[in-house]
Amino acid sequence: MIAGELKSKIDGLWETFATGGLTNPLNVIEQITYLMFIKDLDDSDNRRKKDNILLGLNDYQSIFDGEVKIDDDLTVNGDELRWSTFKDFAPEKMFTIVQTEVFPFIKNLKNNEEGSYARYMKDATFLIPTPGLLSKVIGELDDIYRLMDEEVQKDNSKNKEKALIINRGDVRGDVYEYLLGKLSTAGRNGQFRTPRHIIKMIVELMNPQVTDKICDPAAGTAGFLVESAEFLQDKKKEEIFYNKENRHYFHKADCNK
Incomplete structure (x- = not known):
C-alpha cells in the first residue's frame, strides 16, 4: 500500500x-x-x-x-x-x-x-x-x-x-x-479533458450562429463554451457588434431560459 x-x-x-x-x-x-x-x-x-x-x-x-x-x-x-x-x-x-x-x-x-x-x-x-x-x-x-x-x-x-x-x-x-x-x-471526476485542437475542430464543424443558445452539460473547464465564444467573436464579429439586438443577446443570453 x-x-x-x-x-x-x-x-x-x-x-x-x-x-x-x-x-x-x-x-x-x-x-x-x-x-x-x-x-x-x-x-x-x-x-x-x-x-x-x-x-x-x-x-x-x-x-x-x-x-x-x-x-x-x-x-x-x-x-x-x-x-x-x-x-x-x-x-x-x-x-x-x-x-x-x-x-x-x-x-x-x-x-x-x-x-x-x-x-x-x-x-x-x-x-x-x-x-x-x-x-x-x-x-x-x-x-x-x-x-x-x-x-x-x-x-x-x-x-x-x-x-x-x-x-x-x-x-x-x-x-x-x-x-x-x-x-x-x-x-x-470528469477529468478526461478534450484536447484543444479537437475542441476547435468540433466547434468549427458545428458552426454556431449568433442567436444559438449553447450549453455544455459536461462543461468541466468550459473548453467548448470558451471556444464557441471565441469562434463567434472571430467569425461573426459584424453580426454581433454592429447589431444592437444580437450584441445584447450575445452578452446577456442565459442558457437556462
Whole structure:
C-alpha cells in the first residue's frame, strides 16, 4: 500500500503533469510508463554489467555501448541514451535527446533479450510538451525511485525473520496500482479533458450562429463554451457588434431560459 512521502511524491508528479500542460490522465499514465521503462532499461543494463564483472566475465554486450543506430538515418553515442546520463543535461538538450533519440531507440529495440519490451514500446509517442516539464518530471521520478528503494530496504528489514525478500518490483506494483486508481478517480471526476485542437475542430464543424443558445452539460473547464465564444467573436464579429439586438443577446443570453 502506498502511503507517506512516496504517496505525496506520486501525487506531486501527477500535479506536475497537469500544471505543465499534459492534462489527459490516459496520456499521463502512458508517459510515466514509458519514462519508467527508460529508467529501468538503464538500471537493468548497469546491474547486469556489474554482475558480469563480479563473476569475472567479460562477455556482456551493453545495448548502450559505442555508436547506436536509431534508424536508417541516425546513429548516436549510446551513452546519451542512458537515463543516468541525460538526466543531468540542461532541459533543452535533455528534451531534444529524449524526443529525437531515446523514444525512437526504445521503439526499435531488436535485441532478443529486450524483444518482449520492444513489442510494447513500438507505438511509444513522446507527448511531454516542454523542456521544463520533462526536466521536472525526470527529477521527480528519480525521487520516487529513491523512495521505492527505501521502502524495499525497510520492508526487508521488517520481514527478515520471515525470510521474505521484497524487491523493487513488488513496490512498483503498488505504485502502478495507485496510479491506475488515480486514473479511475479522474474518470469519475470528469477529468478526461478534450484536447484543444479537437475542441476547435468540433466547434468549427458545428458552426454556431449568433442567436444559438449553447450549453455544455459536461462543461468541466468550459473548453467548448470558451471556444464557441471565441469562434463567434472571430467569425461573426459584424453580426454581433454592429447589431444592437444580437450584441445584447450575445452578452446577456442565459442558457437556462
